[in-house]
Amino acid sequence: MRNLLAFIAKYNHWFLFVILEVICAVLLFRYNSYQGSVFFSSANVAAGKVYEFDAQAKSFFSLTKVNEQLTQRNLYLEEQVKELTERMVELTNDTNYTKRSQLEMLSSYKLIPAKVITNSINQRDNLITLDKGSDDGVRVDMGVACGNGVVGIVYMVSKKYCVVIPVLNSHSNISVSVDKRGYFGYLHWLGRRPDKAYVNDIPLHAKVLPGDQVVTSGYSSIFPPGLQVGKVLYVFKSLDGLSLQLQVRLSTDFSTLRDVCIIDDAKMKERIDLMRAAQDSIKPRN
Numbered sequence: 001m002r003n004l005l006a007f008i009a010k011y012n013h014w015f016l017f018v019i020l021e022v023i024c025a026v027l028l029f030r031y032n033s034y035q036g037s038v039f040f041s042s043a044n045v046a047a048g049k050v051y052e053f054d055a056q057a058k059s060f061f062s063l064t065k066v067n068e069q070l071t072q073r074n075l076y077l078e079e080q081v082k083e084l085t086e087r088m089v090e091l092t093n094d095t096n097y098t099k100r101s102q103l104e105m106l107s108s109y110k111l112i113p114a115k116v117i118t119n120s121i122n123q124r125d126n127l128i129t130l131d132k133g134s135d136d137g138v139r140v141d142m143g144v145a146c147g148n149g150v151v152g153i154v155y156m157v158s159k160k161y162c163v164v165i166p167v168l169n170s171h172s173n174i175s176v177s178v179d180k181r182g183y184f185g186y187l188h189w190l191g192r193r194p195d196k197a198y199v200n201d202i203p204l205h206a207k208v209l210p211g212d213q214v215v216t217s218g219y220s221s222i223f224p225p226g227l228q229v230g231k232v233l234y235v236f237k238s239l240d241g242l243s244l245q246l247q248v249r250l251s252t253d254f255s256t257l258r259d260v261c262i263i264d265d266a267k268m269k270e271r272i273d274l275m276r277a278a279q280d281s282i283k284p285r286n
Helices: 002-010 012-030 033-061 063-092 097-106 268-281
Strands: 109-119 128-130 143-146 149-157 162-166 174-178 184-188 196-202 213-216 228-237 244-250 259-265
Touching: 002 012, 033 109, 174 196, 174 228
Parallel strands: 149 228
Antiparallel strands: 109 128, 109 259, 128 162, 143 149, 143 259, 149 162, 174 184, 174 213, 184 196, 196 244, 213 228, 228 244
């Protein structure tokens, strides 16, 4: 204790200098708007770089599991493509029909690869930060997906980063349908478990069974139709008894999410602008 006091007494002028510098910095950045904005902007950039480095490290150490998932997904997709191709050849007697259809469908979409910088799964309103922004062509309301299925929708965009509202967010509302049955509803997450969500507004007369696949409906301007969402676990009536509710096991594992693709639909902006113009035109005028 005596040595500590002697050390403080010997270098007291340095301690006083540091304390005064801290006080000056606080007064400068807190009570001057310009200096404060510069400080917070720099802090945000530095924090973004730290998060990016952390995400890259986690991505490196999880490559084995990610590769296993991609291999399994590729095998599943290859089997689907093979089966669908054989059916189309039987129906059309045209061996190039499937290839032409795929090229036509993909020609209107541009995929922007991105990496997850920050992610949470244990909040009521989780958010995801990606390392792509407006400089990379990202816009608000773009859909985000990964190799296993739907991830979410772009909510905010800066020059280098964007924030995504994932499926695991109480404000998420994605139009989906039951594959091969034609019934559609809206996907919601009620919290608690990150691997389960619910589809509402399914008609009471709908014939939906556990094991049915749930995919994007294509009725919105965000996701193309047919993207994987999950598998039906349970079917039960809604609380008001007017519709069915489906419990769905999500195909996307948000706890290991690292690499995603942002879906840039060249026709999306035109459709959104047209819809907004139509909504404005039918508003009552004073």
